[in-house]
Amino acid sequence: MKNFARSTTLGLALLAVSAQAEELRLSHQWSTADVRHEVAQIVADEVAAADVDLEIKIFPSKSLFKPREQYRPLSRGQLDMTVFPLSYAGGQQPSFNLTLMPGLVKNHNHAARLSQSPFMEALEEKMAEDDVMVLVHGYLAGGFVGKDKCITNPSDVEGLQTRAAGKSFEQMLVGAGASITSMASSEIYSAMQTGVLDAANTSSSSFVSYRIFEQVACYTPASDIALWFLYQPLLMNKSKFESLSDEQQAALLAAAEKAEAYYLEQAKLQDAKSVEVFSAAGVEIAEMTAEDFQDWQTLAQETSYATFVAEVPGGQQLLDLALAVE
Structure with a gap:
């Protein structure tokens, strides 16, 4: 009887621990019918399926933060994740204005190459200064x-x-x-x-x-x-990501890879549908x-x-990196 009681207590304790899965808050401005919400939902669903004690709670339709006011709380750790047009944060980091610049991106395949280029690496270094990182790259046209x-x-x-x-x-x-x-x-x-x-x-x-x-x-x-073209990635607070276990980080990165492929496919389909x-x-x-x-x-x-080169320190170098991507 004592052994049964002990095992029951242990079982309840384990259930309590598993019930306390870490929760990440993800905010965005769009409806649940929008492709950007679908991208966020893929990440949330894949992480849940990985069973690594990590849950992503999505707050759509600007229900948590106003559209242009998400980057600052993200950088301060008051928000964990967001799908966000990066040019909205051009006031904090003027280099981000390059992500909504005419003629810089020719088509969706070119956009995908830009996302994997030294140009994007330079922008990600700027994001890291704000304790922000990219999980899912994505452009809409x-x-x-x-x-x-x-x-x-x-x-x-x-x-x-x-x-x-x-x-x-x-x-x-x-x-x-x-x-x-x-x-x-x-x-x-x-x-x-x-x-x-x-x-x-x-x-x-x-x-x-x-x-x-x-x-x-x-x-x-x-x-x-x-x-x-407008760059609209899924971003995450960098310190929060680094605080997660190896298994949780791996689950997020695997989910992000799947979501990014879907994002590119759907971006092309939206143009065709229009x-x-x-x-x-x-x-x-x-x-x-x-x-x-x-x-x-x-x-x-x-x-x-x-105008960009005149107003942004190092602007010419960043612009050259972007224009160098074929």
């Missing part, structure tokens, strides 16, 4: 819409009232002769409808989710050549040529790139 005409070349935006995603894109479009009206992507529809905007630039997924195909004549999507949706709505689909891309990049070098 976007394109242009025109209310009355197609936008493929810088000459197409001259004189147009345009919305751009990001300061560097605004600088480039002003250089092309466009006027800028800043607004959230959720406001593009009504601005097109009321004549406030002639053209706009945002992500493929936003073009579809905000039904912008109902207000435009032409869509220039991200395809083999695209101008707009073309289907716009085509079905009767919108003309335009293609940006290699010559168009070169014209945009030349303009970016004179505007956005020049």
